[in-house]
Amino acid sequence: MKILTFLLLFLIINLTANGQDCSCNNDFSYVVNFIEQNFPGFDKNVTEKNRKDYEEYKTSIYKKINKVETKNECLKYLTYFVEYFKDNHTKMRYTGTSKPVNESSEKELIAFLKSIEYQDTETFKLTKNQLKQYPVNDIRGIYTSSDSTYTIAVVENKTAFRDYIGVVIESKTKLWMKGQLKLELKKKQSNVYEGFVYNKYHNPNYKTIIPFNDGFLDDIWIKTNKENRINYSVNSDKKFFHTVKDSTVLLRIPSFMEGYTNKIDSLYVAAKTAIETHPYLIIDVRNNGGGNSSNFNKLIPFLYTKPIIDSEVVELYATKDIIKLYEDEFNELMKDSTQVNTETIKAFKEGIQDLKKAKPNSFVRQGEDLDSIILSPLKYPKKVAIVYNSGCASACEDLLFKAKHSDKTILLGDNSGGFVGYGNIFTVYTPCYKLGLSCSTTRYSTQWQYEVIGITPDKKLDYNNDWIEQAIEILKK
Numbered sequence: 001m002k003i004l005t006f007l008l009l010f011l012i013i014n015l016t017a018n019g020q021d022c023s024c025n026n027d028f029s030y031v032v033n034f035i036e037q038n039f040p041g042f043d044k045n046v047t048e049k050n051r052k053d054y055e056e057y058k059t060s061i062y063k064k065i066n067k068v069e070t071k072n073e074c075l076k077y078l079t080y081f082v083e084y085f086k087d088n089h090t091k092m093r094y095t096g097t098s099k100p101v102n103e104s105s106e107k108e109l110i111a112f113l114k115s116i117e118y119q120d121t122e123t124f125k126l127t128k129n130q131l132k133q134y135p136v137n138d139i140r141g142i143y144t145s146s147d148s149t150y151t152i153a154v155v156e157n158k159t160a161f162r163d164y165i166g167v168v169i170e171s172k173t174k175l176w177m178k179g180q181l182k183l184e185l186k187k188k189q190s191n192v193y194e195g196f197v198y199n200k201y202h203n204p205n206y207k208t209i210i211p212f213n214d215g216f217l218d219d220i221w222i223k224t225n226k227e228n229r230i231n232y233s234v235n236s237d238k239k240f241f242h243t244v245k246d247s248t249v250l251l252r253i254p255s256f257m258e259g260y261t262n263k264i265d266s267l268y269v270a271a272k273t274a275i276e277t278h279p280y281l282i283i284d285v286r287n288n289g290g291g292n293s294s295n296f297n298k299l300i301p302f303l304y305t306k307p308i309i310d311s312e313v314v315e316l317y318a319t320k321d322i323i324k325l326y327e328d329e330f331n332e333l334m335k336d337s338t339q340v341n342t343e344t345i346k347a348f349k350e351g352i353q354d355l356k357k358a359k360p361n362s363f364v365r366q367g368e369d370l371d372s373i374i375l376s377p378l379k380y381p382k383k384v385a386i387v388y389n390s391g392c393a394s395a396c397e398d399l400l401f402k403a404k405h406s407d408k409t410i411l412l413g414d415n416s417g418g419f420v421g422y423g424n425i426f427t428v429y430t431p432c433y434k435l436g437l438s439c440s441t442t443r444y445s446t447q448w449q450y451e452v453i454g455i456t457p458d459k460k461l462d463y464n465n466d467w468i469e470q471a472i473e474i475l476k477k
């Protein structure tokens with residue numbers, strides 16, 4: 001059967017349960033039941049060895065939920081449960097205010113300040129001692145956002161689910177006030193954290209990788225005592241381009257999304273001659289969130305040194321709920337079949353048919369043969385570097401896996417996002433607060449080991465110096 005490819009595509013289906021008693025307990029029971037019945041990675045995360053720990057963890061959250069009174073709090077505890085399962089695609093999503101607020105409009109501003117999102121934001125009173133700066137290699141201290149909108153103090157504040165909080169000291173937007181929490185952080189390992197970050201409209205988002213390196217926290221926070229305020233790990237440039245400097249060609253590819261296919265193809269055409277006549281190639285995919293893997297296929301000849309044999313097996317989980325999700329989505333697509341290509345229609349039909357034939361709660365293999373690439377190696381480039389960071393996810397990480405087969409390619413930067421073990425995402429909603437649960441429906445046979453952790457580069461780069469210059473230096477050694 002054809003492989004159904006929905007990279008980072010969130011297909012929204014409303015499967016909320018009906019219940020008269022609306023509480024976070026209802027939402028928690030719904031999420032637990034859906035995950036235990038439908039998450040394809042459940043058996044890899046909950047084994048005989050840790051089953052007791054899992055049940056105790058679930059019970060501990062359930063006890064805390066009895067005291068929950070707000071939507072924000074409910075989301076947090078549901079998130080703590082879902083994050084037990086190491087899948088970056090499977091996560092809770094806040095469904096709240098996203099409409100822009102005109103701060104010069106008194107009416108809009110007052111309405112926002114009365115909103116649940118604003119009212120539910122936790123506050124914390126800082127002491128004078130907590131308002132001091134610490135050395136740049138200590139996560140505690142004072143930070144400003146890269147756009148200078150916010151100044152926060154990161155202080156220790158231990159609970160069962162967090163170790164530090166980021167408290168607003170100053171805000172240039174009227175939508176935030178002094179004392180409100182902008183971050184909640186839990187330490188995972190040295191210089192890596194996870195936790196909630198709150199956007200401009202106070203909507204929470206749980207990030208599984210929040211790096212801290214020499215005064216840089218995540219992509220946007222910079223310590224006020226740091227002399228060099230440029231975070232070279234980040235590349236927010238959305239332009240597709242190539243440049244030639246001496247013996248090196250630089251390709252900047254900020255996305256592999258289908259909407260950019262024409263731009264990407266044009267970039268490859270424009271850069272082809274330069275790449276094939278210069279010894280060094282740098283492919284910059286920092287902050288490339290993925291898209292369609294076929295959009296990097298034309299890069300493969302430049303990396304190729306030997307046959308690339310991909311034995312990864314993709315399996316679709318056959319459950320009653322998942323079958324209904326696929327059927328509902330197919331019916332929705334077919335309301336305007338002129339916008340759907342025949343290959344997608346065929347893939348849906350075959351996929352649904354195979355799911356229905358399968359034994360309940362079993363896995364259906366997608367694809368039959370090994371994915372093999374056999375080409376003739378090119379004379380140039382002689383060496384290739386792929387520069388990436390934690391913003392490289394999904395299809396961007398697929399490129400990294402392909403590059404690992406190359407003897408002339410080196411991976412540089414920092415760990416990727418870790419969106420590679422599961423896929424084909426659907427979103428369902430809880431019965432009370434209508435919180436979104438995005439859940440994977442497929443699993444990968446070996447790539448799940450990189451989920452959340454990400455792909456480690458061959459060499460990590462220094463955050464304080466230009467990453468492209470570092471890459472050039474490494475290639476020429």
